[in-house]
Amino acid sequence: MTTQVRAAIVGSTGYGGVELIRFLLNHPQVIITSVISSSSAGAPISEGFPHLNAIMQESLDAVDIPLIAAKADVVFLATPAGVAAKLAPDMLEAGLKVIDLSGDFRLKTPELYTQWYKREGAPQEDLDKAVFGLCEVYGDQVQGVDFISNPGCYPTATLLGLVPAVKAGWIDPSTIIVDAKSGVSGGGRGLSLGAHYAEANENLSAYKLNRHQHIPEIEQVLSDAAGKPVTMTFSTHLVPMTRGIMATCYAQLSGAHDTQAFIDLYRQYYEGRKFVRIREQGKLPATKEVWGSNYCDIGFAVDERTNRVTVISVIDNVVKGAAGQAIQNLNLMMGWDETAGLNFTPVYP
Amino acid sequence: MTTQVRAAIVGSTGYGGVELIRFLLNHPQVIITSVISSSSAGAPISEGFPHLNAIMQESLDAVDIPLIAAKADVVFLATPAGVAAKLAPDMLEAGLKVIDLSGDFRLKTPELYTQWYKREGAPQEDLDKAVFGLCEVYGDQVQGVDFISNPGCYPTATLLGLVPAVKAGWIDPSTIIVDAKSGVSGGGRGLSLGAHYAEANENLSAYKLNRHQHIPEIEQVLSDAAGKPVTMTFSTHLVPMTRGIMATCYAQLSGAHDTQAFIDLYRQYYEGRKFVRIREQGKLPATKEVWGSNYCDIGFAVDERTNRVTVISVIDNVVKGAAGQAIQNLNLMMGWDETAGLNFTPVYP
Amino acid sequence: MTTQVRAAIVGSTGYGGVELIRFLLNHPQVIITSVISSSSAGAPISEGFPHLNAIMQESLDAVDIPLIAAKADVVFLATPAGVAAKLAPDMLEAGLKVIDLSGDFRLKTPELYTQWYKREGAPQEDLDKAVFGLCEVYGDQVQGVDFISNPGCYPTATLLGLVPAVKAGWIDPSTIIVDAKSGVSGGGRGLSLGAHYAEANENLSAYKLNRHQHIPEIEQVLSDAAGKPVTMTFSTHLVPMTRGIMATCYAQLSGAHDTQAFIDLYRQYYEGRKFVRIREQGKLPATKEVWGSNYCDIGFAVDERTNRVTVISVIDNVVKGAAGQAIQNLNLMMGWDETAGLNFTPVYP
Amino acid sequence: MTTQVRAAIVGSTGYGGVELIRFLLNHPQVIITSVISSSSAGAPISEGFPHLNAIMQESLDAVDIPLIAAKADVVFLATPAGVAAKLAPDMLEAGLKVIDLSGDFRLKTPELYTQWYKREGAPQEDLDKAVFGLCEVYGDQVQGVDFISNPGCYPTATLLGLVPAVKAGWIDPSTIIVDAKSGVSGGGRGLSLGAHYAEANENLSAYKLNRHQHIPEIEQVLSDAAGKPVTMTFSTHLVPMTRGIMATCYAQLSGAHDTQAFIDLYRQYYEGRKFVRIREQGKLPATKEVWGSNYCDIGFAVDERTNRVTVISVIDNVVKGAAGQAIQNLNLMMGWDETAGLNFTPVYP
Structure with missing residues (x-):
């Protein structure tokens, strides 16, 4: 029998975060162990997202890396620009696998990041660790790695x-x-x-x-x-x-x-x-x-x-352009079927 | 191991029909064996509904009760007013379980139907056979029956x-x-x-x-x-x-x-x-x-x-008001967990 | 020949204010002499509302009652709750006609206002001065007065x-x-x-x-x-x-x-x-x-x-529920045809 | 004092037609004398467009060129492809000025029309009579002519x-x-x-x-x-x-x-x-x-x-891409101010 991977989501009160929840709740090999929000820690997630009433009762955790490392195996960062650059290195250090949905680790040099994002970027050595997870193009580079930068929409x-x-x-x-x-x-x-x-x-x-x-x-x-x-x-x-x-x-x-x-x-x-x-x-x-x-x-x-x-x-x-591809990357990273948890027919009309 | 129930959907080119497909594709105990449309028989269903490309390759069947009875155990009728009244009795006769999503069998007398629908209704004896499947109110009456009239939205x-x-x-x-x-x-x-x-x-x-x-x-x-x-x-x-x-x-x-x-x-x-x-x-x-x-x-x-x-x-x-409740009725009818195939988190935003 | 009435609009950067502008620009007997915003004074109004480019070049004025009284005959208050209660009495004192689009003068007692608006209301003596301008019901009470409270939407x-x-x-x-x-x-x-x-x-x-x-x-x-x-x-x-x-x-x-x-x-x-x-x-x-x-x-x-x-x-x-009725009230107040400036066919589709 | 030009609108039950009505009702030098629809002749125009209740009481006329010529000076054709090609020459013959909002007279040769519209075009001699009314580019060619082809959206x-x-x-x-x-x-x-x-x-x-x-x-x-x-x-x-x-x-x-x-x-x-x-x-x-x-x-x-x-x-x-530019063309054709009847501020929000 497969052991389930424990996942934490930082930025659970954004649209990317809440969509990660929708898909991961449906994932046979993943269990969400922590939903995290720096701004709303302590409140039940269903307070800000009533559609989760009776589905997810958990309260939001604060961003506490040792705690996350204790509760989870993999962490998704669905955070605003600049946050992942600060969090990801320590999370990797703490033994977490990291999938970053922001733009912080997508560009190959800090200079390029600064030029387009108009802010300081992550240092070169950290950028070098991230694999750019455009699944259908670079999927073979993703398998087995610990740190994925999820592409933009x-x-x-x-x-x-x-x-x-x-x-x-x-x-x-x-x-x-x-x-x-x-x-x-x-x-x-x-x-x-x-x-x-x-x-x-x-x-x-x-x-x-x-x-x-x-x-x-x-x-x-x-x-x-x-x-x-x-x-x-x-x-x-x-x-x-x-x-x-x-x-x-x-x-x-x-x-x-x-x-x-x-x-x-x-x-x-x-x-x-x-x-x-x-x-x-x-x-x-x-x-x-x-x-x-x-x-x-x-x-x-x-x-x-x-x-x-x-x-x-x-x-x-929000799906292939964010949460869905992030989970597809998790699947590839773990060597699972890339469609696990993602077999949703488009909703029409 | 559970045998899967074979389902046919009449009216597969309407919104109710296509939503039945979305949910039944996700149902662990059901397999769709026929999608049926009187108007588009012969064409692939994905022609009219491109979101089903690569998901459902089947072509639409015509309405042929013996054929349906051969291919399916249960039939969903997602048809315009007046159609189910004609089809359902013969389908029941042919041994099919029937779940009707139209209004044809919801009212208790033909007179009431005629008064409000401005057309002739199904005969009293056929109306008497249908159980009104408002799951959370009449769910206990649904278990084990062959013929359910699914409530309106x-x-x-x-x-x-x-x-x-x-x-x-x-x-x-x-x-x-x-x-x-x-x-x-x-x-x-x-x-x-x-x-x-x-x-x-x-x-x-x-x-x-x-x-x-x-x-x-x-x-x-x-x-x-x-x-x-x-x-x-x-x-x-x-x-x-x-x-x-x-x-x-x-x-x-x-x-x-x-x-x-x-x-x-x-x-x-x-x-x-x-x-x-x-x-x-x-x-x-x-x-x-x-x-x-x-x-x-x-x-x-x-x-x-x-x-x-x-x-x-x-x-x-389209879900609780039509296709979702119809599947919930199937679940209750079969004695399954009423949530089977329906465990979808609302899509937000 | 008719002399034109000079109008000032306080709250010109809200939807009510900008709709007053659309209609008054079309009014044969009114000329807008001042558009006023406490938050954006000094900026051209078309900066925040680019649809007014080349139509209205004016910059926004600050709220300065003597200046308004010098430039205008009538002032429209399209301001948030509580603002008109403070401005209107002094404006009336300064000889301006006042049409208030907010709720500050609609209720007959300060107590009722406090009960429902959860804030302190205008004093009784000021409330008593305002005529409630529901044109098709109280239109005959509006003619000739100086102070109108425009109904809510x-x-x-x-x-x-x-x-x-x-x-x-x-x-x-x-x-x-x-x-x-x-x-x-x-x-x-x-x-x-x-x-x-x-x-x-x-x-x-x-x-x-x-x-x-x-x-x-x-x-x-x-x-x-x-x-x-x-x-x-x-x-x-x-x-x-x-x-x-x-x-x-x-x-x-x-x-x-x-x-x-x-x-x-x-x-x-x-x-x-x-x-x-x-x-x-x-x-x-x-x-x-x-x-x-x-x-x-x-x-x-x-x-x-x-x-x-x-x-x-x-x-x-925004029209009959705010700016349009306010202008209709101006028309009635002045003894003009109540449709002046308001003869717009609904936009369809 | 200016005599008003009498206008007829063929295709008054389409979006272009009804928008012509909205603007022409506001035009100081034009009076609408006939609204025409081949499909709904006899019915009040407000039956299909209730927003015109109490604004335009007229019933729709049939397409009858002599009658149109008797009632109007200028006719707007807001008709489907192929209709204007048949109507316009006879209308011109009958002494009407014609402004065609369809594509029938926009291309310079019948061959080009057939290639792109997949139907037979108007004959060359008729095409040669039409002036392409892209006002800000060809406005000077429009003045004084009788037949304008209004550009597409x-x-x-x-x-x-x-x-x-x-x-x-x-x-x-x-x-x-x-x-x-x-x-x-x-x-x-x-x-x-x-x-x-x-x-x-x-x-x-x-x-x-x-x-x-x-x-x-x-x-x-x-x-x-x-x-x-x-x-x-x-x-x-x-x-x-x-x-x-x-x-x-x-x-x-x-x-x-x-x-x-x-x-x-x-x-x-x-x-x-x-x-x-x-x-x-x-x-x-x-x-x-x-x-x-x-x-x-x-x-x-x-x-x-x-x-x-x-x-x-x-x-x-519907405006600059159809009815508005058509009226602008009328204005140029007649030598009026090109903005007559069109001085509408954009509706925002």
Whole structure:
């Protein structure tokens, strides 16, 4: 019989944290032993999240590393920028496995982090310890490690949509333009005017053009796939819906490849990876078709008039873009079936 | 080891049908052996519902009772008004267990059905065979039967909110007024101007005041609970959201009972029933707190100024108001744990 | 030729203030001479409200009563609770006409205010000076006065839906139950978790049952109409839309009056009042049908089974429930056509 | 004193038609003398659009050209594809001025129309008579003509965002990629699964990639501006909101031009044109900031890393993208102030 892994969640009162809870409660090999919040320690988690009434009675713990190490084997960090950089090294030291959902360990150098996040980054030696857990691309590097940096929501959608084409040399990486759109939950539970209902509803806005902190994370992986430095144009838009990300990716073709060829290429690349679904010719995925699930659905349109391909990639930002992929990383790390605890059909309608 | 029950779903291309699929795929004792649609037979179900790509490859079967009887042990009817009345008797005859999600077998006489549904009803002898499966009220009558009529969405929310108080004699049944509100999915997948996005979005409307076909279904159960005929006022409103029903129920108090007394009464009545959650004093449930799940959450406010109680009862109309409760009925019918296949945490946010 | 009245708006950075600007810019006899905000003084108003770019270039003024009195003839107070109580007396003293959109002067005694608003109210002598400007009921009392207290959003919808029936003695006032629903803008521009997009979207919640501060305002007018004290049940719900209020009002009939009789009664009561539209038999108004306009639409359903009437009354909460009615009050106060500046067709879809 | 122009509206039961009514009712020099619908002739227009109750009592007329010519001076055609091609020539013959809001007369040859619209187009001689009324670009060609083809919604947003840069030679036209997003009302009032509330809500989808019928309309004007044939990539997305279009336009820079230079260039190009508003550096427009109005707001972000410019252009698809621009064209045609009847502040929130 399998021993269950004991999990702690830091940042349990954010959307990523509460979604980790939803999935881990369903995980056959994991038991949640501590839900942690620096701001609400002591209160029952169901007070701030009444949907957990009668499901999770636990009160929130404070951030106390020795205590966490005593209660848990693995810790998920669903914390704001800058927090994981401080916590993760000590947690690793205390013998915990760490899966960080923030951006603190995604970039390869502190300088790059500072440039895009406008704050001091984790030291180089700590960055070097983290494995970037884009499961369907770097999954084999994750197995057996202790420290995973979970990819961002935009990078996950974008990279799953672009890596196979870049790797195959079918598109010119210098021509990549990504027009990304996200639901409002991407901004978290912290209050802001942009997420105020009467402002966000019946509204569509663009933000952080060319300045989004996910840009270097994407370029890092694209450069790796291309074997040379890649710079791209990346735009983010706020869409009046709670969940969902769509990355509409444009690039100039290198060579003659039609839509069906792209479909075949991607199906081959993602063979055996349950959570990536490639649509057949003439069909494009919509965000609602992955809602609440860990799927990433991808569709293609090659245009002969312009010799460009458009790749549409959709995920649920809170699941495949955060909590779901984090659990998928745990599964890979532990050598389990990567779908354990994640076999949820998208909720429709 | 348990043998799995084989299930067929008629009406698989409606919202109730597709939600039955989502939950049954997760049910440890059930296997779906046929998904059936009279209108789309032959097509893969994922063609009309792309979220099922790579999850359910099956093509839709036609409605063929002998074939269904050969492939399945139990059949769910998620069909428009009038269809189940024709299919159910022959299906029972063919040895199938039947769970009907439509209104065809909910009312006790054909005359009552004709009066409210404005069409001919099933004959009395067929009506007499069906057990009304409001699980937390009539659950003990469901065990072991072959034919269940699954309650409507509005009746489920309303009755779970009112039955304990009526049964206890704490409210005057002649003063009951129910102001019910539903998300747009309650109208199904059939196109209509009222469900056209640009008309329903940023809009709130009332409809079928005093004429909704769920009224006699509610009054039937309230009369049963009161031990005398109950007539009530019932209003329905369309709210710009996909899922969710709230029944705001008003009644004059019989005797002095404060909010906490109501809470205690209901907690006692629903003791051991996992899917009804009674909120503590000062807390009222919101529809999002049960979204995607089989829960019914209930809260109370007694007003001393007016000597009235207000009961707020919320469900997800497609789950506890349709597919979820149907599966809960299957569980009770088979003598299984009533939560089998239904242990989903509400999706939040 | 008419001289234009000069208007100042205090609280120009709230939704009520900015809607006053939209309508007054269109008013033939009014010119806005000062937009005022205590929190953002000095900044251009279009900085916080970019939709006003190239339309209104003015910077926000601070609250300075002598300056306002020098620049304006009339001042609108669209301020949070407690502010108008302090400002209005001095403004009146300084010779300004004052129209207060807050609740500070709506209740007839300081004690009642303290009981419901949980704060100290304006002194009795100041309360006595204000005229309650529910235009279609008290319009004749408004003409020529200097100080108007503009009704609340819920009271406007509720009272226009109930006053004629109460006045005519057609319903029993002791049986009135009002189930009110509002769009999220009713909570203003101040940030709160309840108005956070990911929480409010796809959600329906009830709040402040029996405790809403608009209750005494409604009861005050109903008591006046009934000629005796009226106590009622009043519930408020938050609906996932930006604008719109619906009051669904229930009451026991006094005497035999069918739906058409109610329609006739109300058409007679509101004869000549353009902004109240009574729907014909079988039609019920929806909030979208008054969206962005100053209309209040009312429909009826009498139920012979229960001997009750249901009255549906809808308004745009920011217009007829705030800025629009305030301007209508200005028009009545000045002896102008009550529709001046308000002749906007609802925006549909 | 000015004589009023008499206007007829064919297609008064669509969203474009009803929005023409809203604006023309407010136009000082126009009187609506006939509202026409082939499908609902005889019924009062307020039956299908209750928001017009007490505002417009007229019944709908049938399509009868001699009658229209007798009652009106100008006719607006807000009709489905293919209808205007049949009606317009006879209407012109009958002495009417015609403003066509459909795509029937926007393309320069019948062949191009057939290629993109997949149906037979109007004959060349009729196409030659129509002037393409993109007001801020071709406004001077509109004055005094009898027949205007009103631009499409996507082309209006896109072209106002790109023409000045293309004309100035600041961007390489062969690199243009437009990622366009629209609210659901763009699909009209006709029912479809894609516009069914439960499918469109909380969903974001892409459609008609590289195949949208607005592509040749855009390329035609861009080619005109560039002085050489332009082919571009154009994608359309459906956003869960009722109104609003955003065109996010990408292009490679020709020469060194920073964001401020673009702002200056566009401000100069659109000088004196009230309905185009150029945002200052660091500010990007959102669709809500033009909601319900005839404005087109434009913002820029030049990226030195990639040497590309991103242009964000937003309109209300039903106003500047349809009815509003049609009236603006009438104003230009008649030699009136182009803002007559259109001086509406955007509705916010």
